[in-house]
Amino acid sequence: MPPPAPPAELPAELPVVTAPRARRPRHTGRGRRMLQHLGWLPGCLAGRLVRAGILLEKIGNTLRFEHFWRRHLAKNPDVVFVPTFNKQIGKHPIWNVAINRIREMAGDGTILEFGTNNGGWLKYFHERLPEDITLVGFDCFEGLPESWDGLPRGAIKGYGLPLELWRDDPTHREQVLAEFRRTGIWPDLPQPNIRIESGLFAQSLPRFLADGVPQDIRLIHFDADLYISTRPVLDTICGQLGYRYLILFDEFYSVNHEFRAWLEFLDLYKLDDWRVLASSEDGSQVLIEVNTRKDPGRAHRPGTEGA
Numbered sequence: 001m002p003p004p005a006p007p008a009e010l011p012a013e014l015p016v017v018t019a020p021r022a023r024r025p026r027h028t029g030r031g032r033r034m035l036q037h038l039g040w041l042p043g044c045l046a047g048r049l050v051r052a053g054i055l056l057e058k059i060g061n062t063l064r065f066e067h068f069w070r071r072h073l074a075k076n077p078d079v080v081f082v083p084t085f086n087k088q089i090g091k092h093p094i095w096n097v098a099i100n101r102i103r104e105m106a107g108d109g110t111i112l113e114f115g116t117n118n119g120g121w122l123k124y125f126h127e128r129l130p131e132d133i134t135l136v137g138f139d140c141f142e143g144l145p146e147s148w149d150g151l152p153r154g155a156i157k158g159y160g161l162p163l164e165l166w167r168d169d170p171t172h173r174e175q176v177l178a179e180f181r182r183t184g185i186w187p188d189l190p191q192p193n194i195r196i197e198s199g200l201f202a203q204s205l206p207r208f209l210a211d212g213v214p215q216d217i218r219l220i221h222f223d224a225d226l227y228i229s230t231r232p233v234l235d236t237i238c239g240q241l242g243y244r245y246l247i248l249f250d251e252f253y254s255v256n257h258e259f260r261a262w263l264e265f266l267d268l269y270k271l272d273d274w275r276v277l278a279s280s281e282d283g284s285q286v287l288i289e290v291n292t293r294k295d296p297g298r299a300h301r302p303g304t305e306g307a
């Protein structure tokens with residue numbers, strides 16, 4: 001339907017109906033009006049109430065996590081369980097499951113990582129995948145923008161650039177770090193098929209999606225820890241993908257954050273065609289396949305129309 005045509009001439013100024021000055025908000029809800037009588041209590045008590053609410057939410061979400069585990073992991077013989085993170089093997093076992101799966105899907109495609117930090121994950125995946133896979137890492141390189149599960153805002157800042165991408169060249173790596181500390185600029189990445197989108201996701205994601213959501217995503221790695229950094233990306237990107245792809249959560253057992261974001265995303269999009277492929281024994285890293293009954297996505301290549 002075409003939008004309604006604007007009126008030929010706009011009135012000069014719209015009339016404003018005023019009301020008497022309000023000492024406190026005039027809520028129409030009875031509960032809100034009753035709570036107003038407690039408005040004299042000190043602000044720190046209100047803060048404590050909010051924190052108690054977060055704790056209650058955490059207990060509730062932990063119980064939901066247990067249900068989730070029983071329903072989608074414990075009874076499913078197809079789920080691959082891998083050891084919980086330790087210093088010897090790191091998170092390689094579940095990363096390898098994801099890499100094997102991507103290799104099965106197709107030669108090329110796009111991999112996105114939200115929360116790139118020093119770039120260790122990108123480097124591992126890059127080294128084990130064909131060169132026609134494009135990897136894109138998103139990060140503000142300023143550390144966590146909010147406190148998370150006991151860590152303060154600004155934690156996990158790393159070097160402030162994805163220095164691990166220069167790991168094969170220790171001398172050059174030192175130069176890159178020294179140059180970055182002096183100028184705040186880092187040189188071109190050594191890997192031509194890795195791209196970095198700097199900034200808060202709220203800034204970098206609209207920029208990245210200016211030409212639309214890629215139609216050949218193989219895997220999205222969520223490693224930004226926070227609910228506020230995970231849910232918008234799930235809604236914005238994953239809500240628009242109608243083909244088979246993978247999601248790897250790095251802190252899925254952080255129940256008020258990645259786990260909650262996942263449940264809410266499923267609910268929002270009424271998504272039921274997904275399955276857990278692999279999980280660490282403690283449920284921190286979880287690999288999920290979405291749209292399991294569909295084919296993997298394909299990049300739109302100019303000139304292949306009707307081919």
Ligand SMILES: C[S@@+](CC[C@H](N)C(=O)[O-])C[C@H]1O[C@@H](n2cnc3c(N)ncnc32)[C@H](O)[C@@H]1O
Pocket residue numbers: 114115116117118119120121122138139140141142143144145156157158199200201202223224225226228229
């Ligand atoms: C756990 S680290 C990522 C680790 C990384 N994947 C690796 O392999 O080393 C989390 C990162 O998420 C980033 N981050 C979290 N929320 C963000 C947001 N909303 N926008 C941009 N970066 C964010 C932080 O800056 C931090 O570097």
